[in-house]
Amino acid sequence: MTEEGATVPTTAAETPATPGLAERIAADIAGLDAELAEIDLLIQQARNEAARHEQRLERAGERIAQVTSGRSVAITEVTEAYQALVVVTRKAGVMQTSIDVLEGKRRTIIRFRERLLEIQAALVGLDLPVVGQVPAPTGVSRIVLTAQEDLRREIARAMHDGPAQSLTNIVLQAQIVQRLQARDPAAAEMEIAELVQMVQRTLEATKTFIFDVRPMVLDDLGLLPTLRRAARERSRRATIPIDFDSIGADRRLPIDVESALFRMVDEALGGYLATQPERLSIRLDWGHRLVAVLSTPYEPPADALSAGGPARDVPAHEDAAVPPALAAMMRQRVADAAPKTRDPAETALPDEVLREVEQRAAGIGADVSLDQDGHRLRIAIDLPAA
Secondary structure: OOOOOOOOOOOOOEOOOOOOHHHHHHHHHHHHHHHHHHHHHHHHHHHHHHHHHHHHHHHHHHHHHHHHHOOOOOHHHHHHHHHHHHHHHHHHHHHHHHHHHHHHHHHHHHHHHHHHHHHHHHOOOOOOOOEOOOOOOHHHHHHHHHHHHHHHHHHHHHHHHOHHHHHHHHHHHHHHHHHHHHHOHHHHHHHHHHHHHHHHHHHHHHHHHHHHHOOHHHHHOOHHHHHHHHHHHHHHHHOOOEEEEEEOOOOOOOHHHHHHHHHHHHHHHHHHHHOOOOOEEEEEEEOOEEEEEEEOOOOOOOOOOOOOHHHHHOOHHHHOOOOHHHHHHHHHHHHHHOOOOOOHHHHOOOHHHHHHHHHHHHHHOOEEEEEOOOOEEEEEEEOOOO
């Protein structure tokens, strides 16, 4: 207690009680709402622009095929067509990067806003003094900026090692054609044929790159068609059969949930294929929960050969009549002819892939479990009411 008129000493860290903490949180939420509305607008504009770039990319490929299909080819037209392809490919890659960065920032802001709403609900009826200076949410901003830079770095490296390198080779090949056109037309035609093949391969690689960055079909058609296409493409590239099955009526999900589920299944798919299994199966079960199961053939490790091995390889009634050296040779031949079995651990899901899947699952509230010694991955998430 203090006497009337006495002053209560305050610390340097304390500041007046106004504005209250609840008001500051409400102001922050309003600011986040405005930023989310702006990001949604930017994402929509970026998607429209990406769709236009995709059309321009197809037209550039058709233009190159048209220019190089005739017997008399003007090198200036070929050069201009390839230059247009390079420009469109770069713009398409940048636009897809922008979409992914914006959506990542949007998800982060939504999570931060939800936490502020929880704090606001807990502070109803309270008017707590503000102690010290409330720092701006620089931690969230730093996480967003770091994620953006990491994403840009990965995409830039992939662009440099993939489509950009292929386009550089195309330009060099076009220069070779240009030098040969006047000196040796027959050799120039052969080089043009090789050039057309290079362009076709580059177009396929560019489309694959864009799909890996952000598959347009995910926004247009949803999770099921995107996963089906991803499984088909990965099976073709890895030459490993993949069985894909979906049970129940699929539905569209929130874009952040679809994106996270696609990345989880696709990363697990790539992790399993890297172990070179005999085959792989994917099953989606649509009910009140969406359950995705990826599995590879699994056989428990075989026990060591029991005693009496010679009797298993050589009939018992003949074993006594066969010299030991010949019996050992026969057993060796039987062992060599038997199908080779791999250690089950060699085809299990790698630990680093499992960690990536679990981190993504935590962001959307999905459950992840791995059993059968790493050969069966189960991802489950509750679905909103239809």
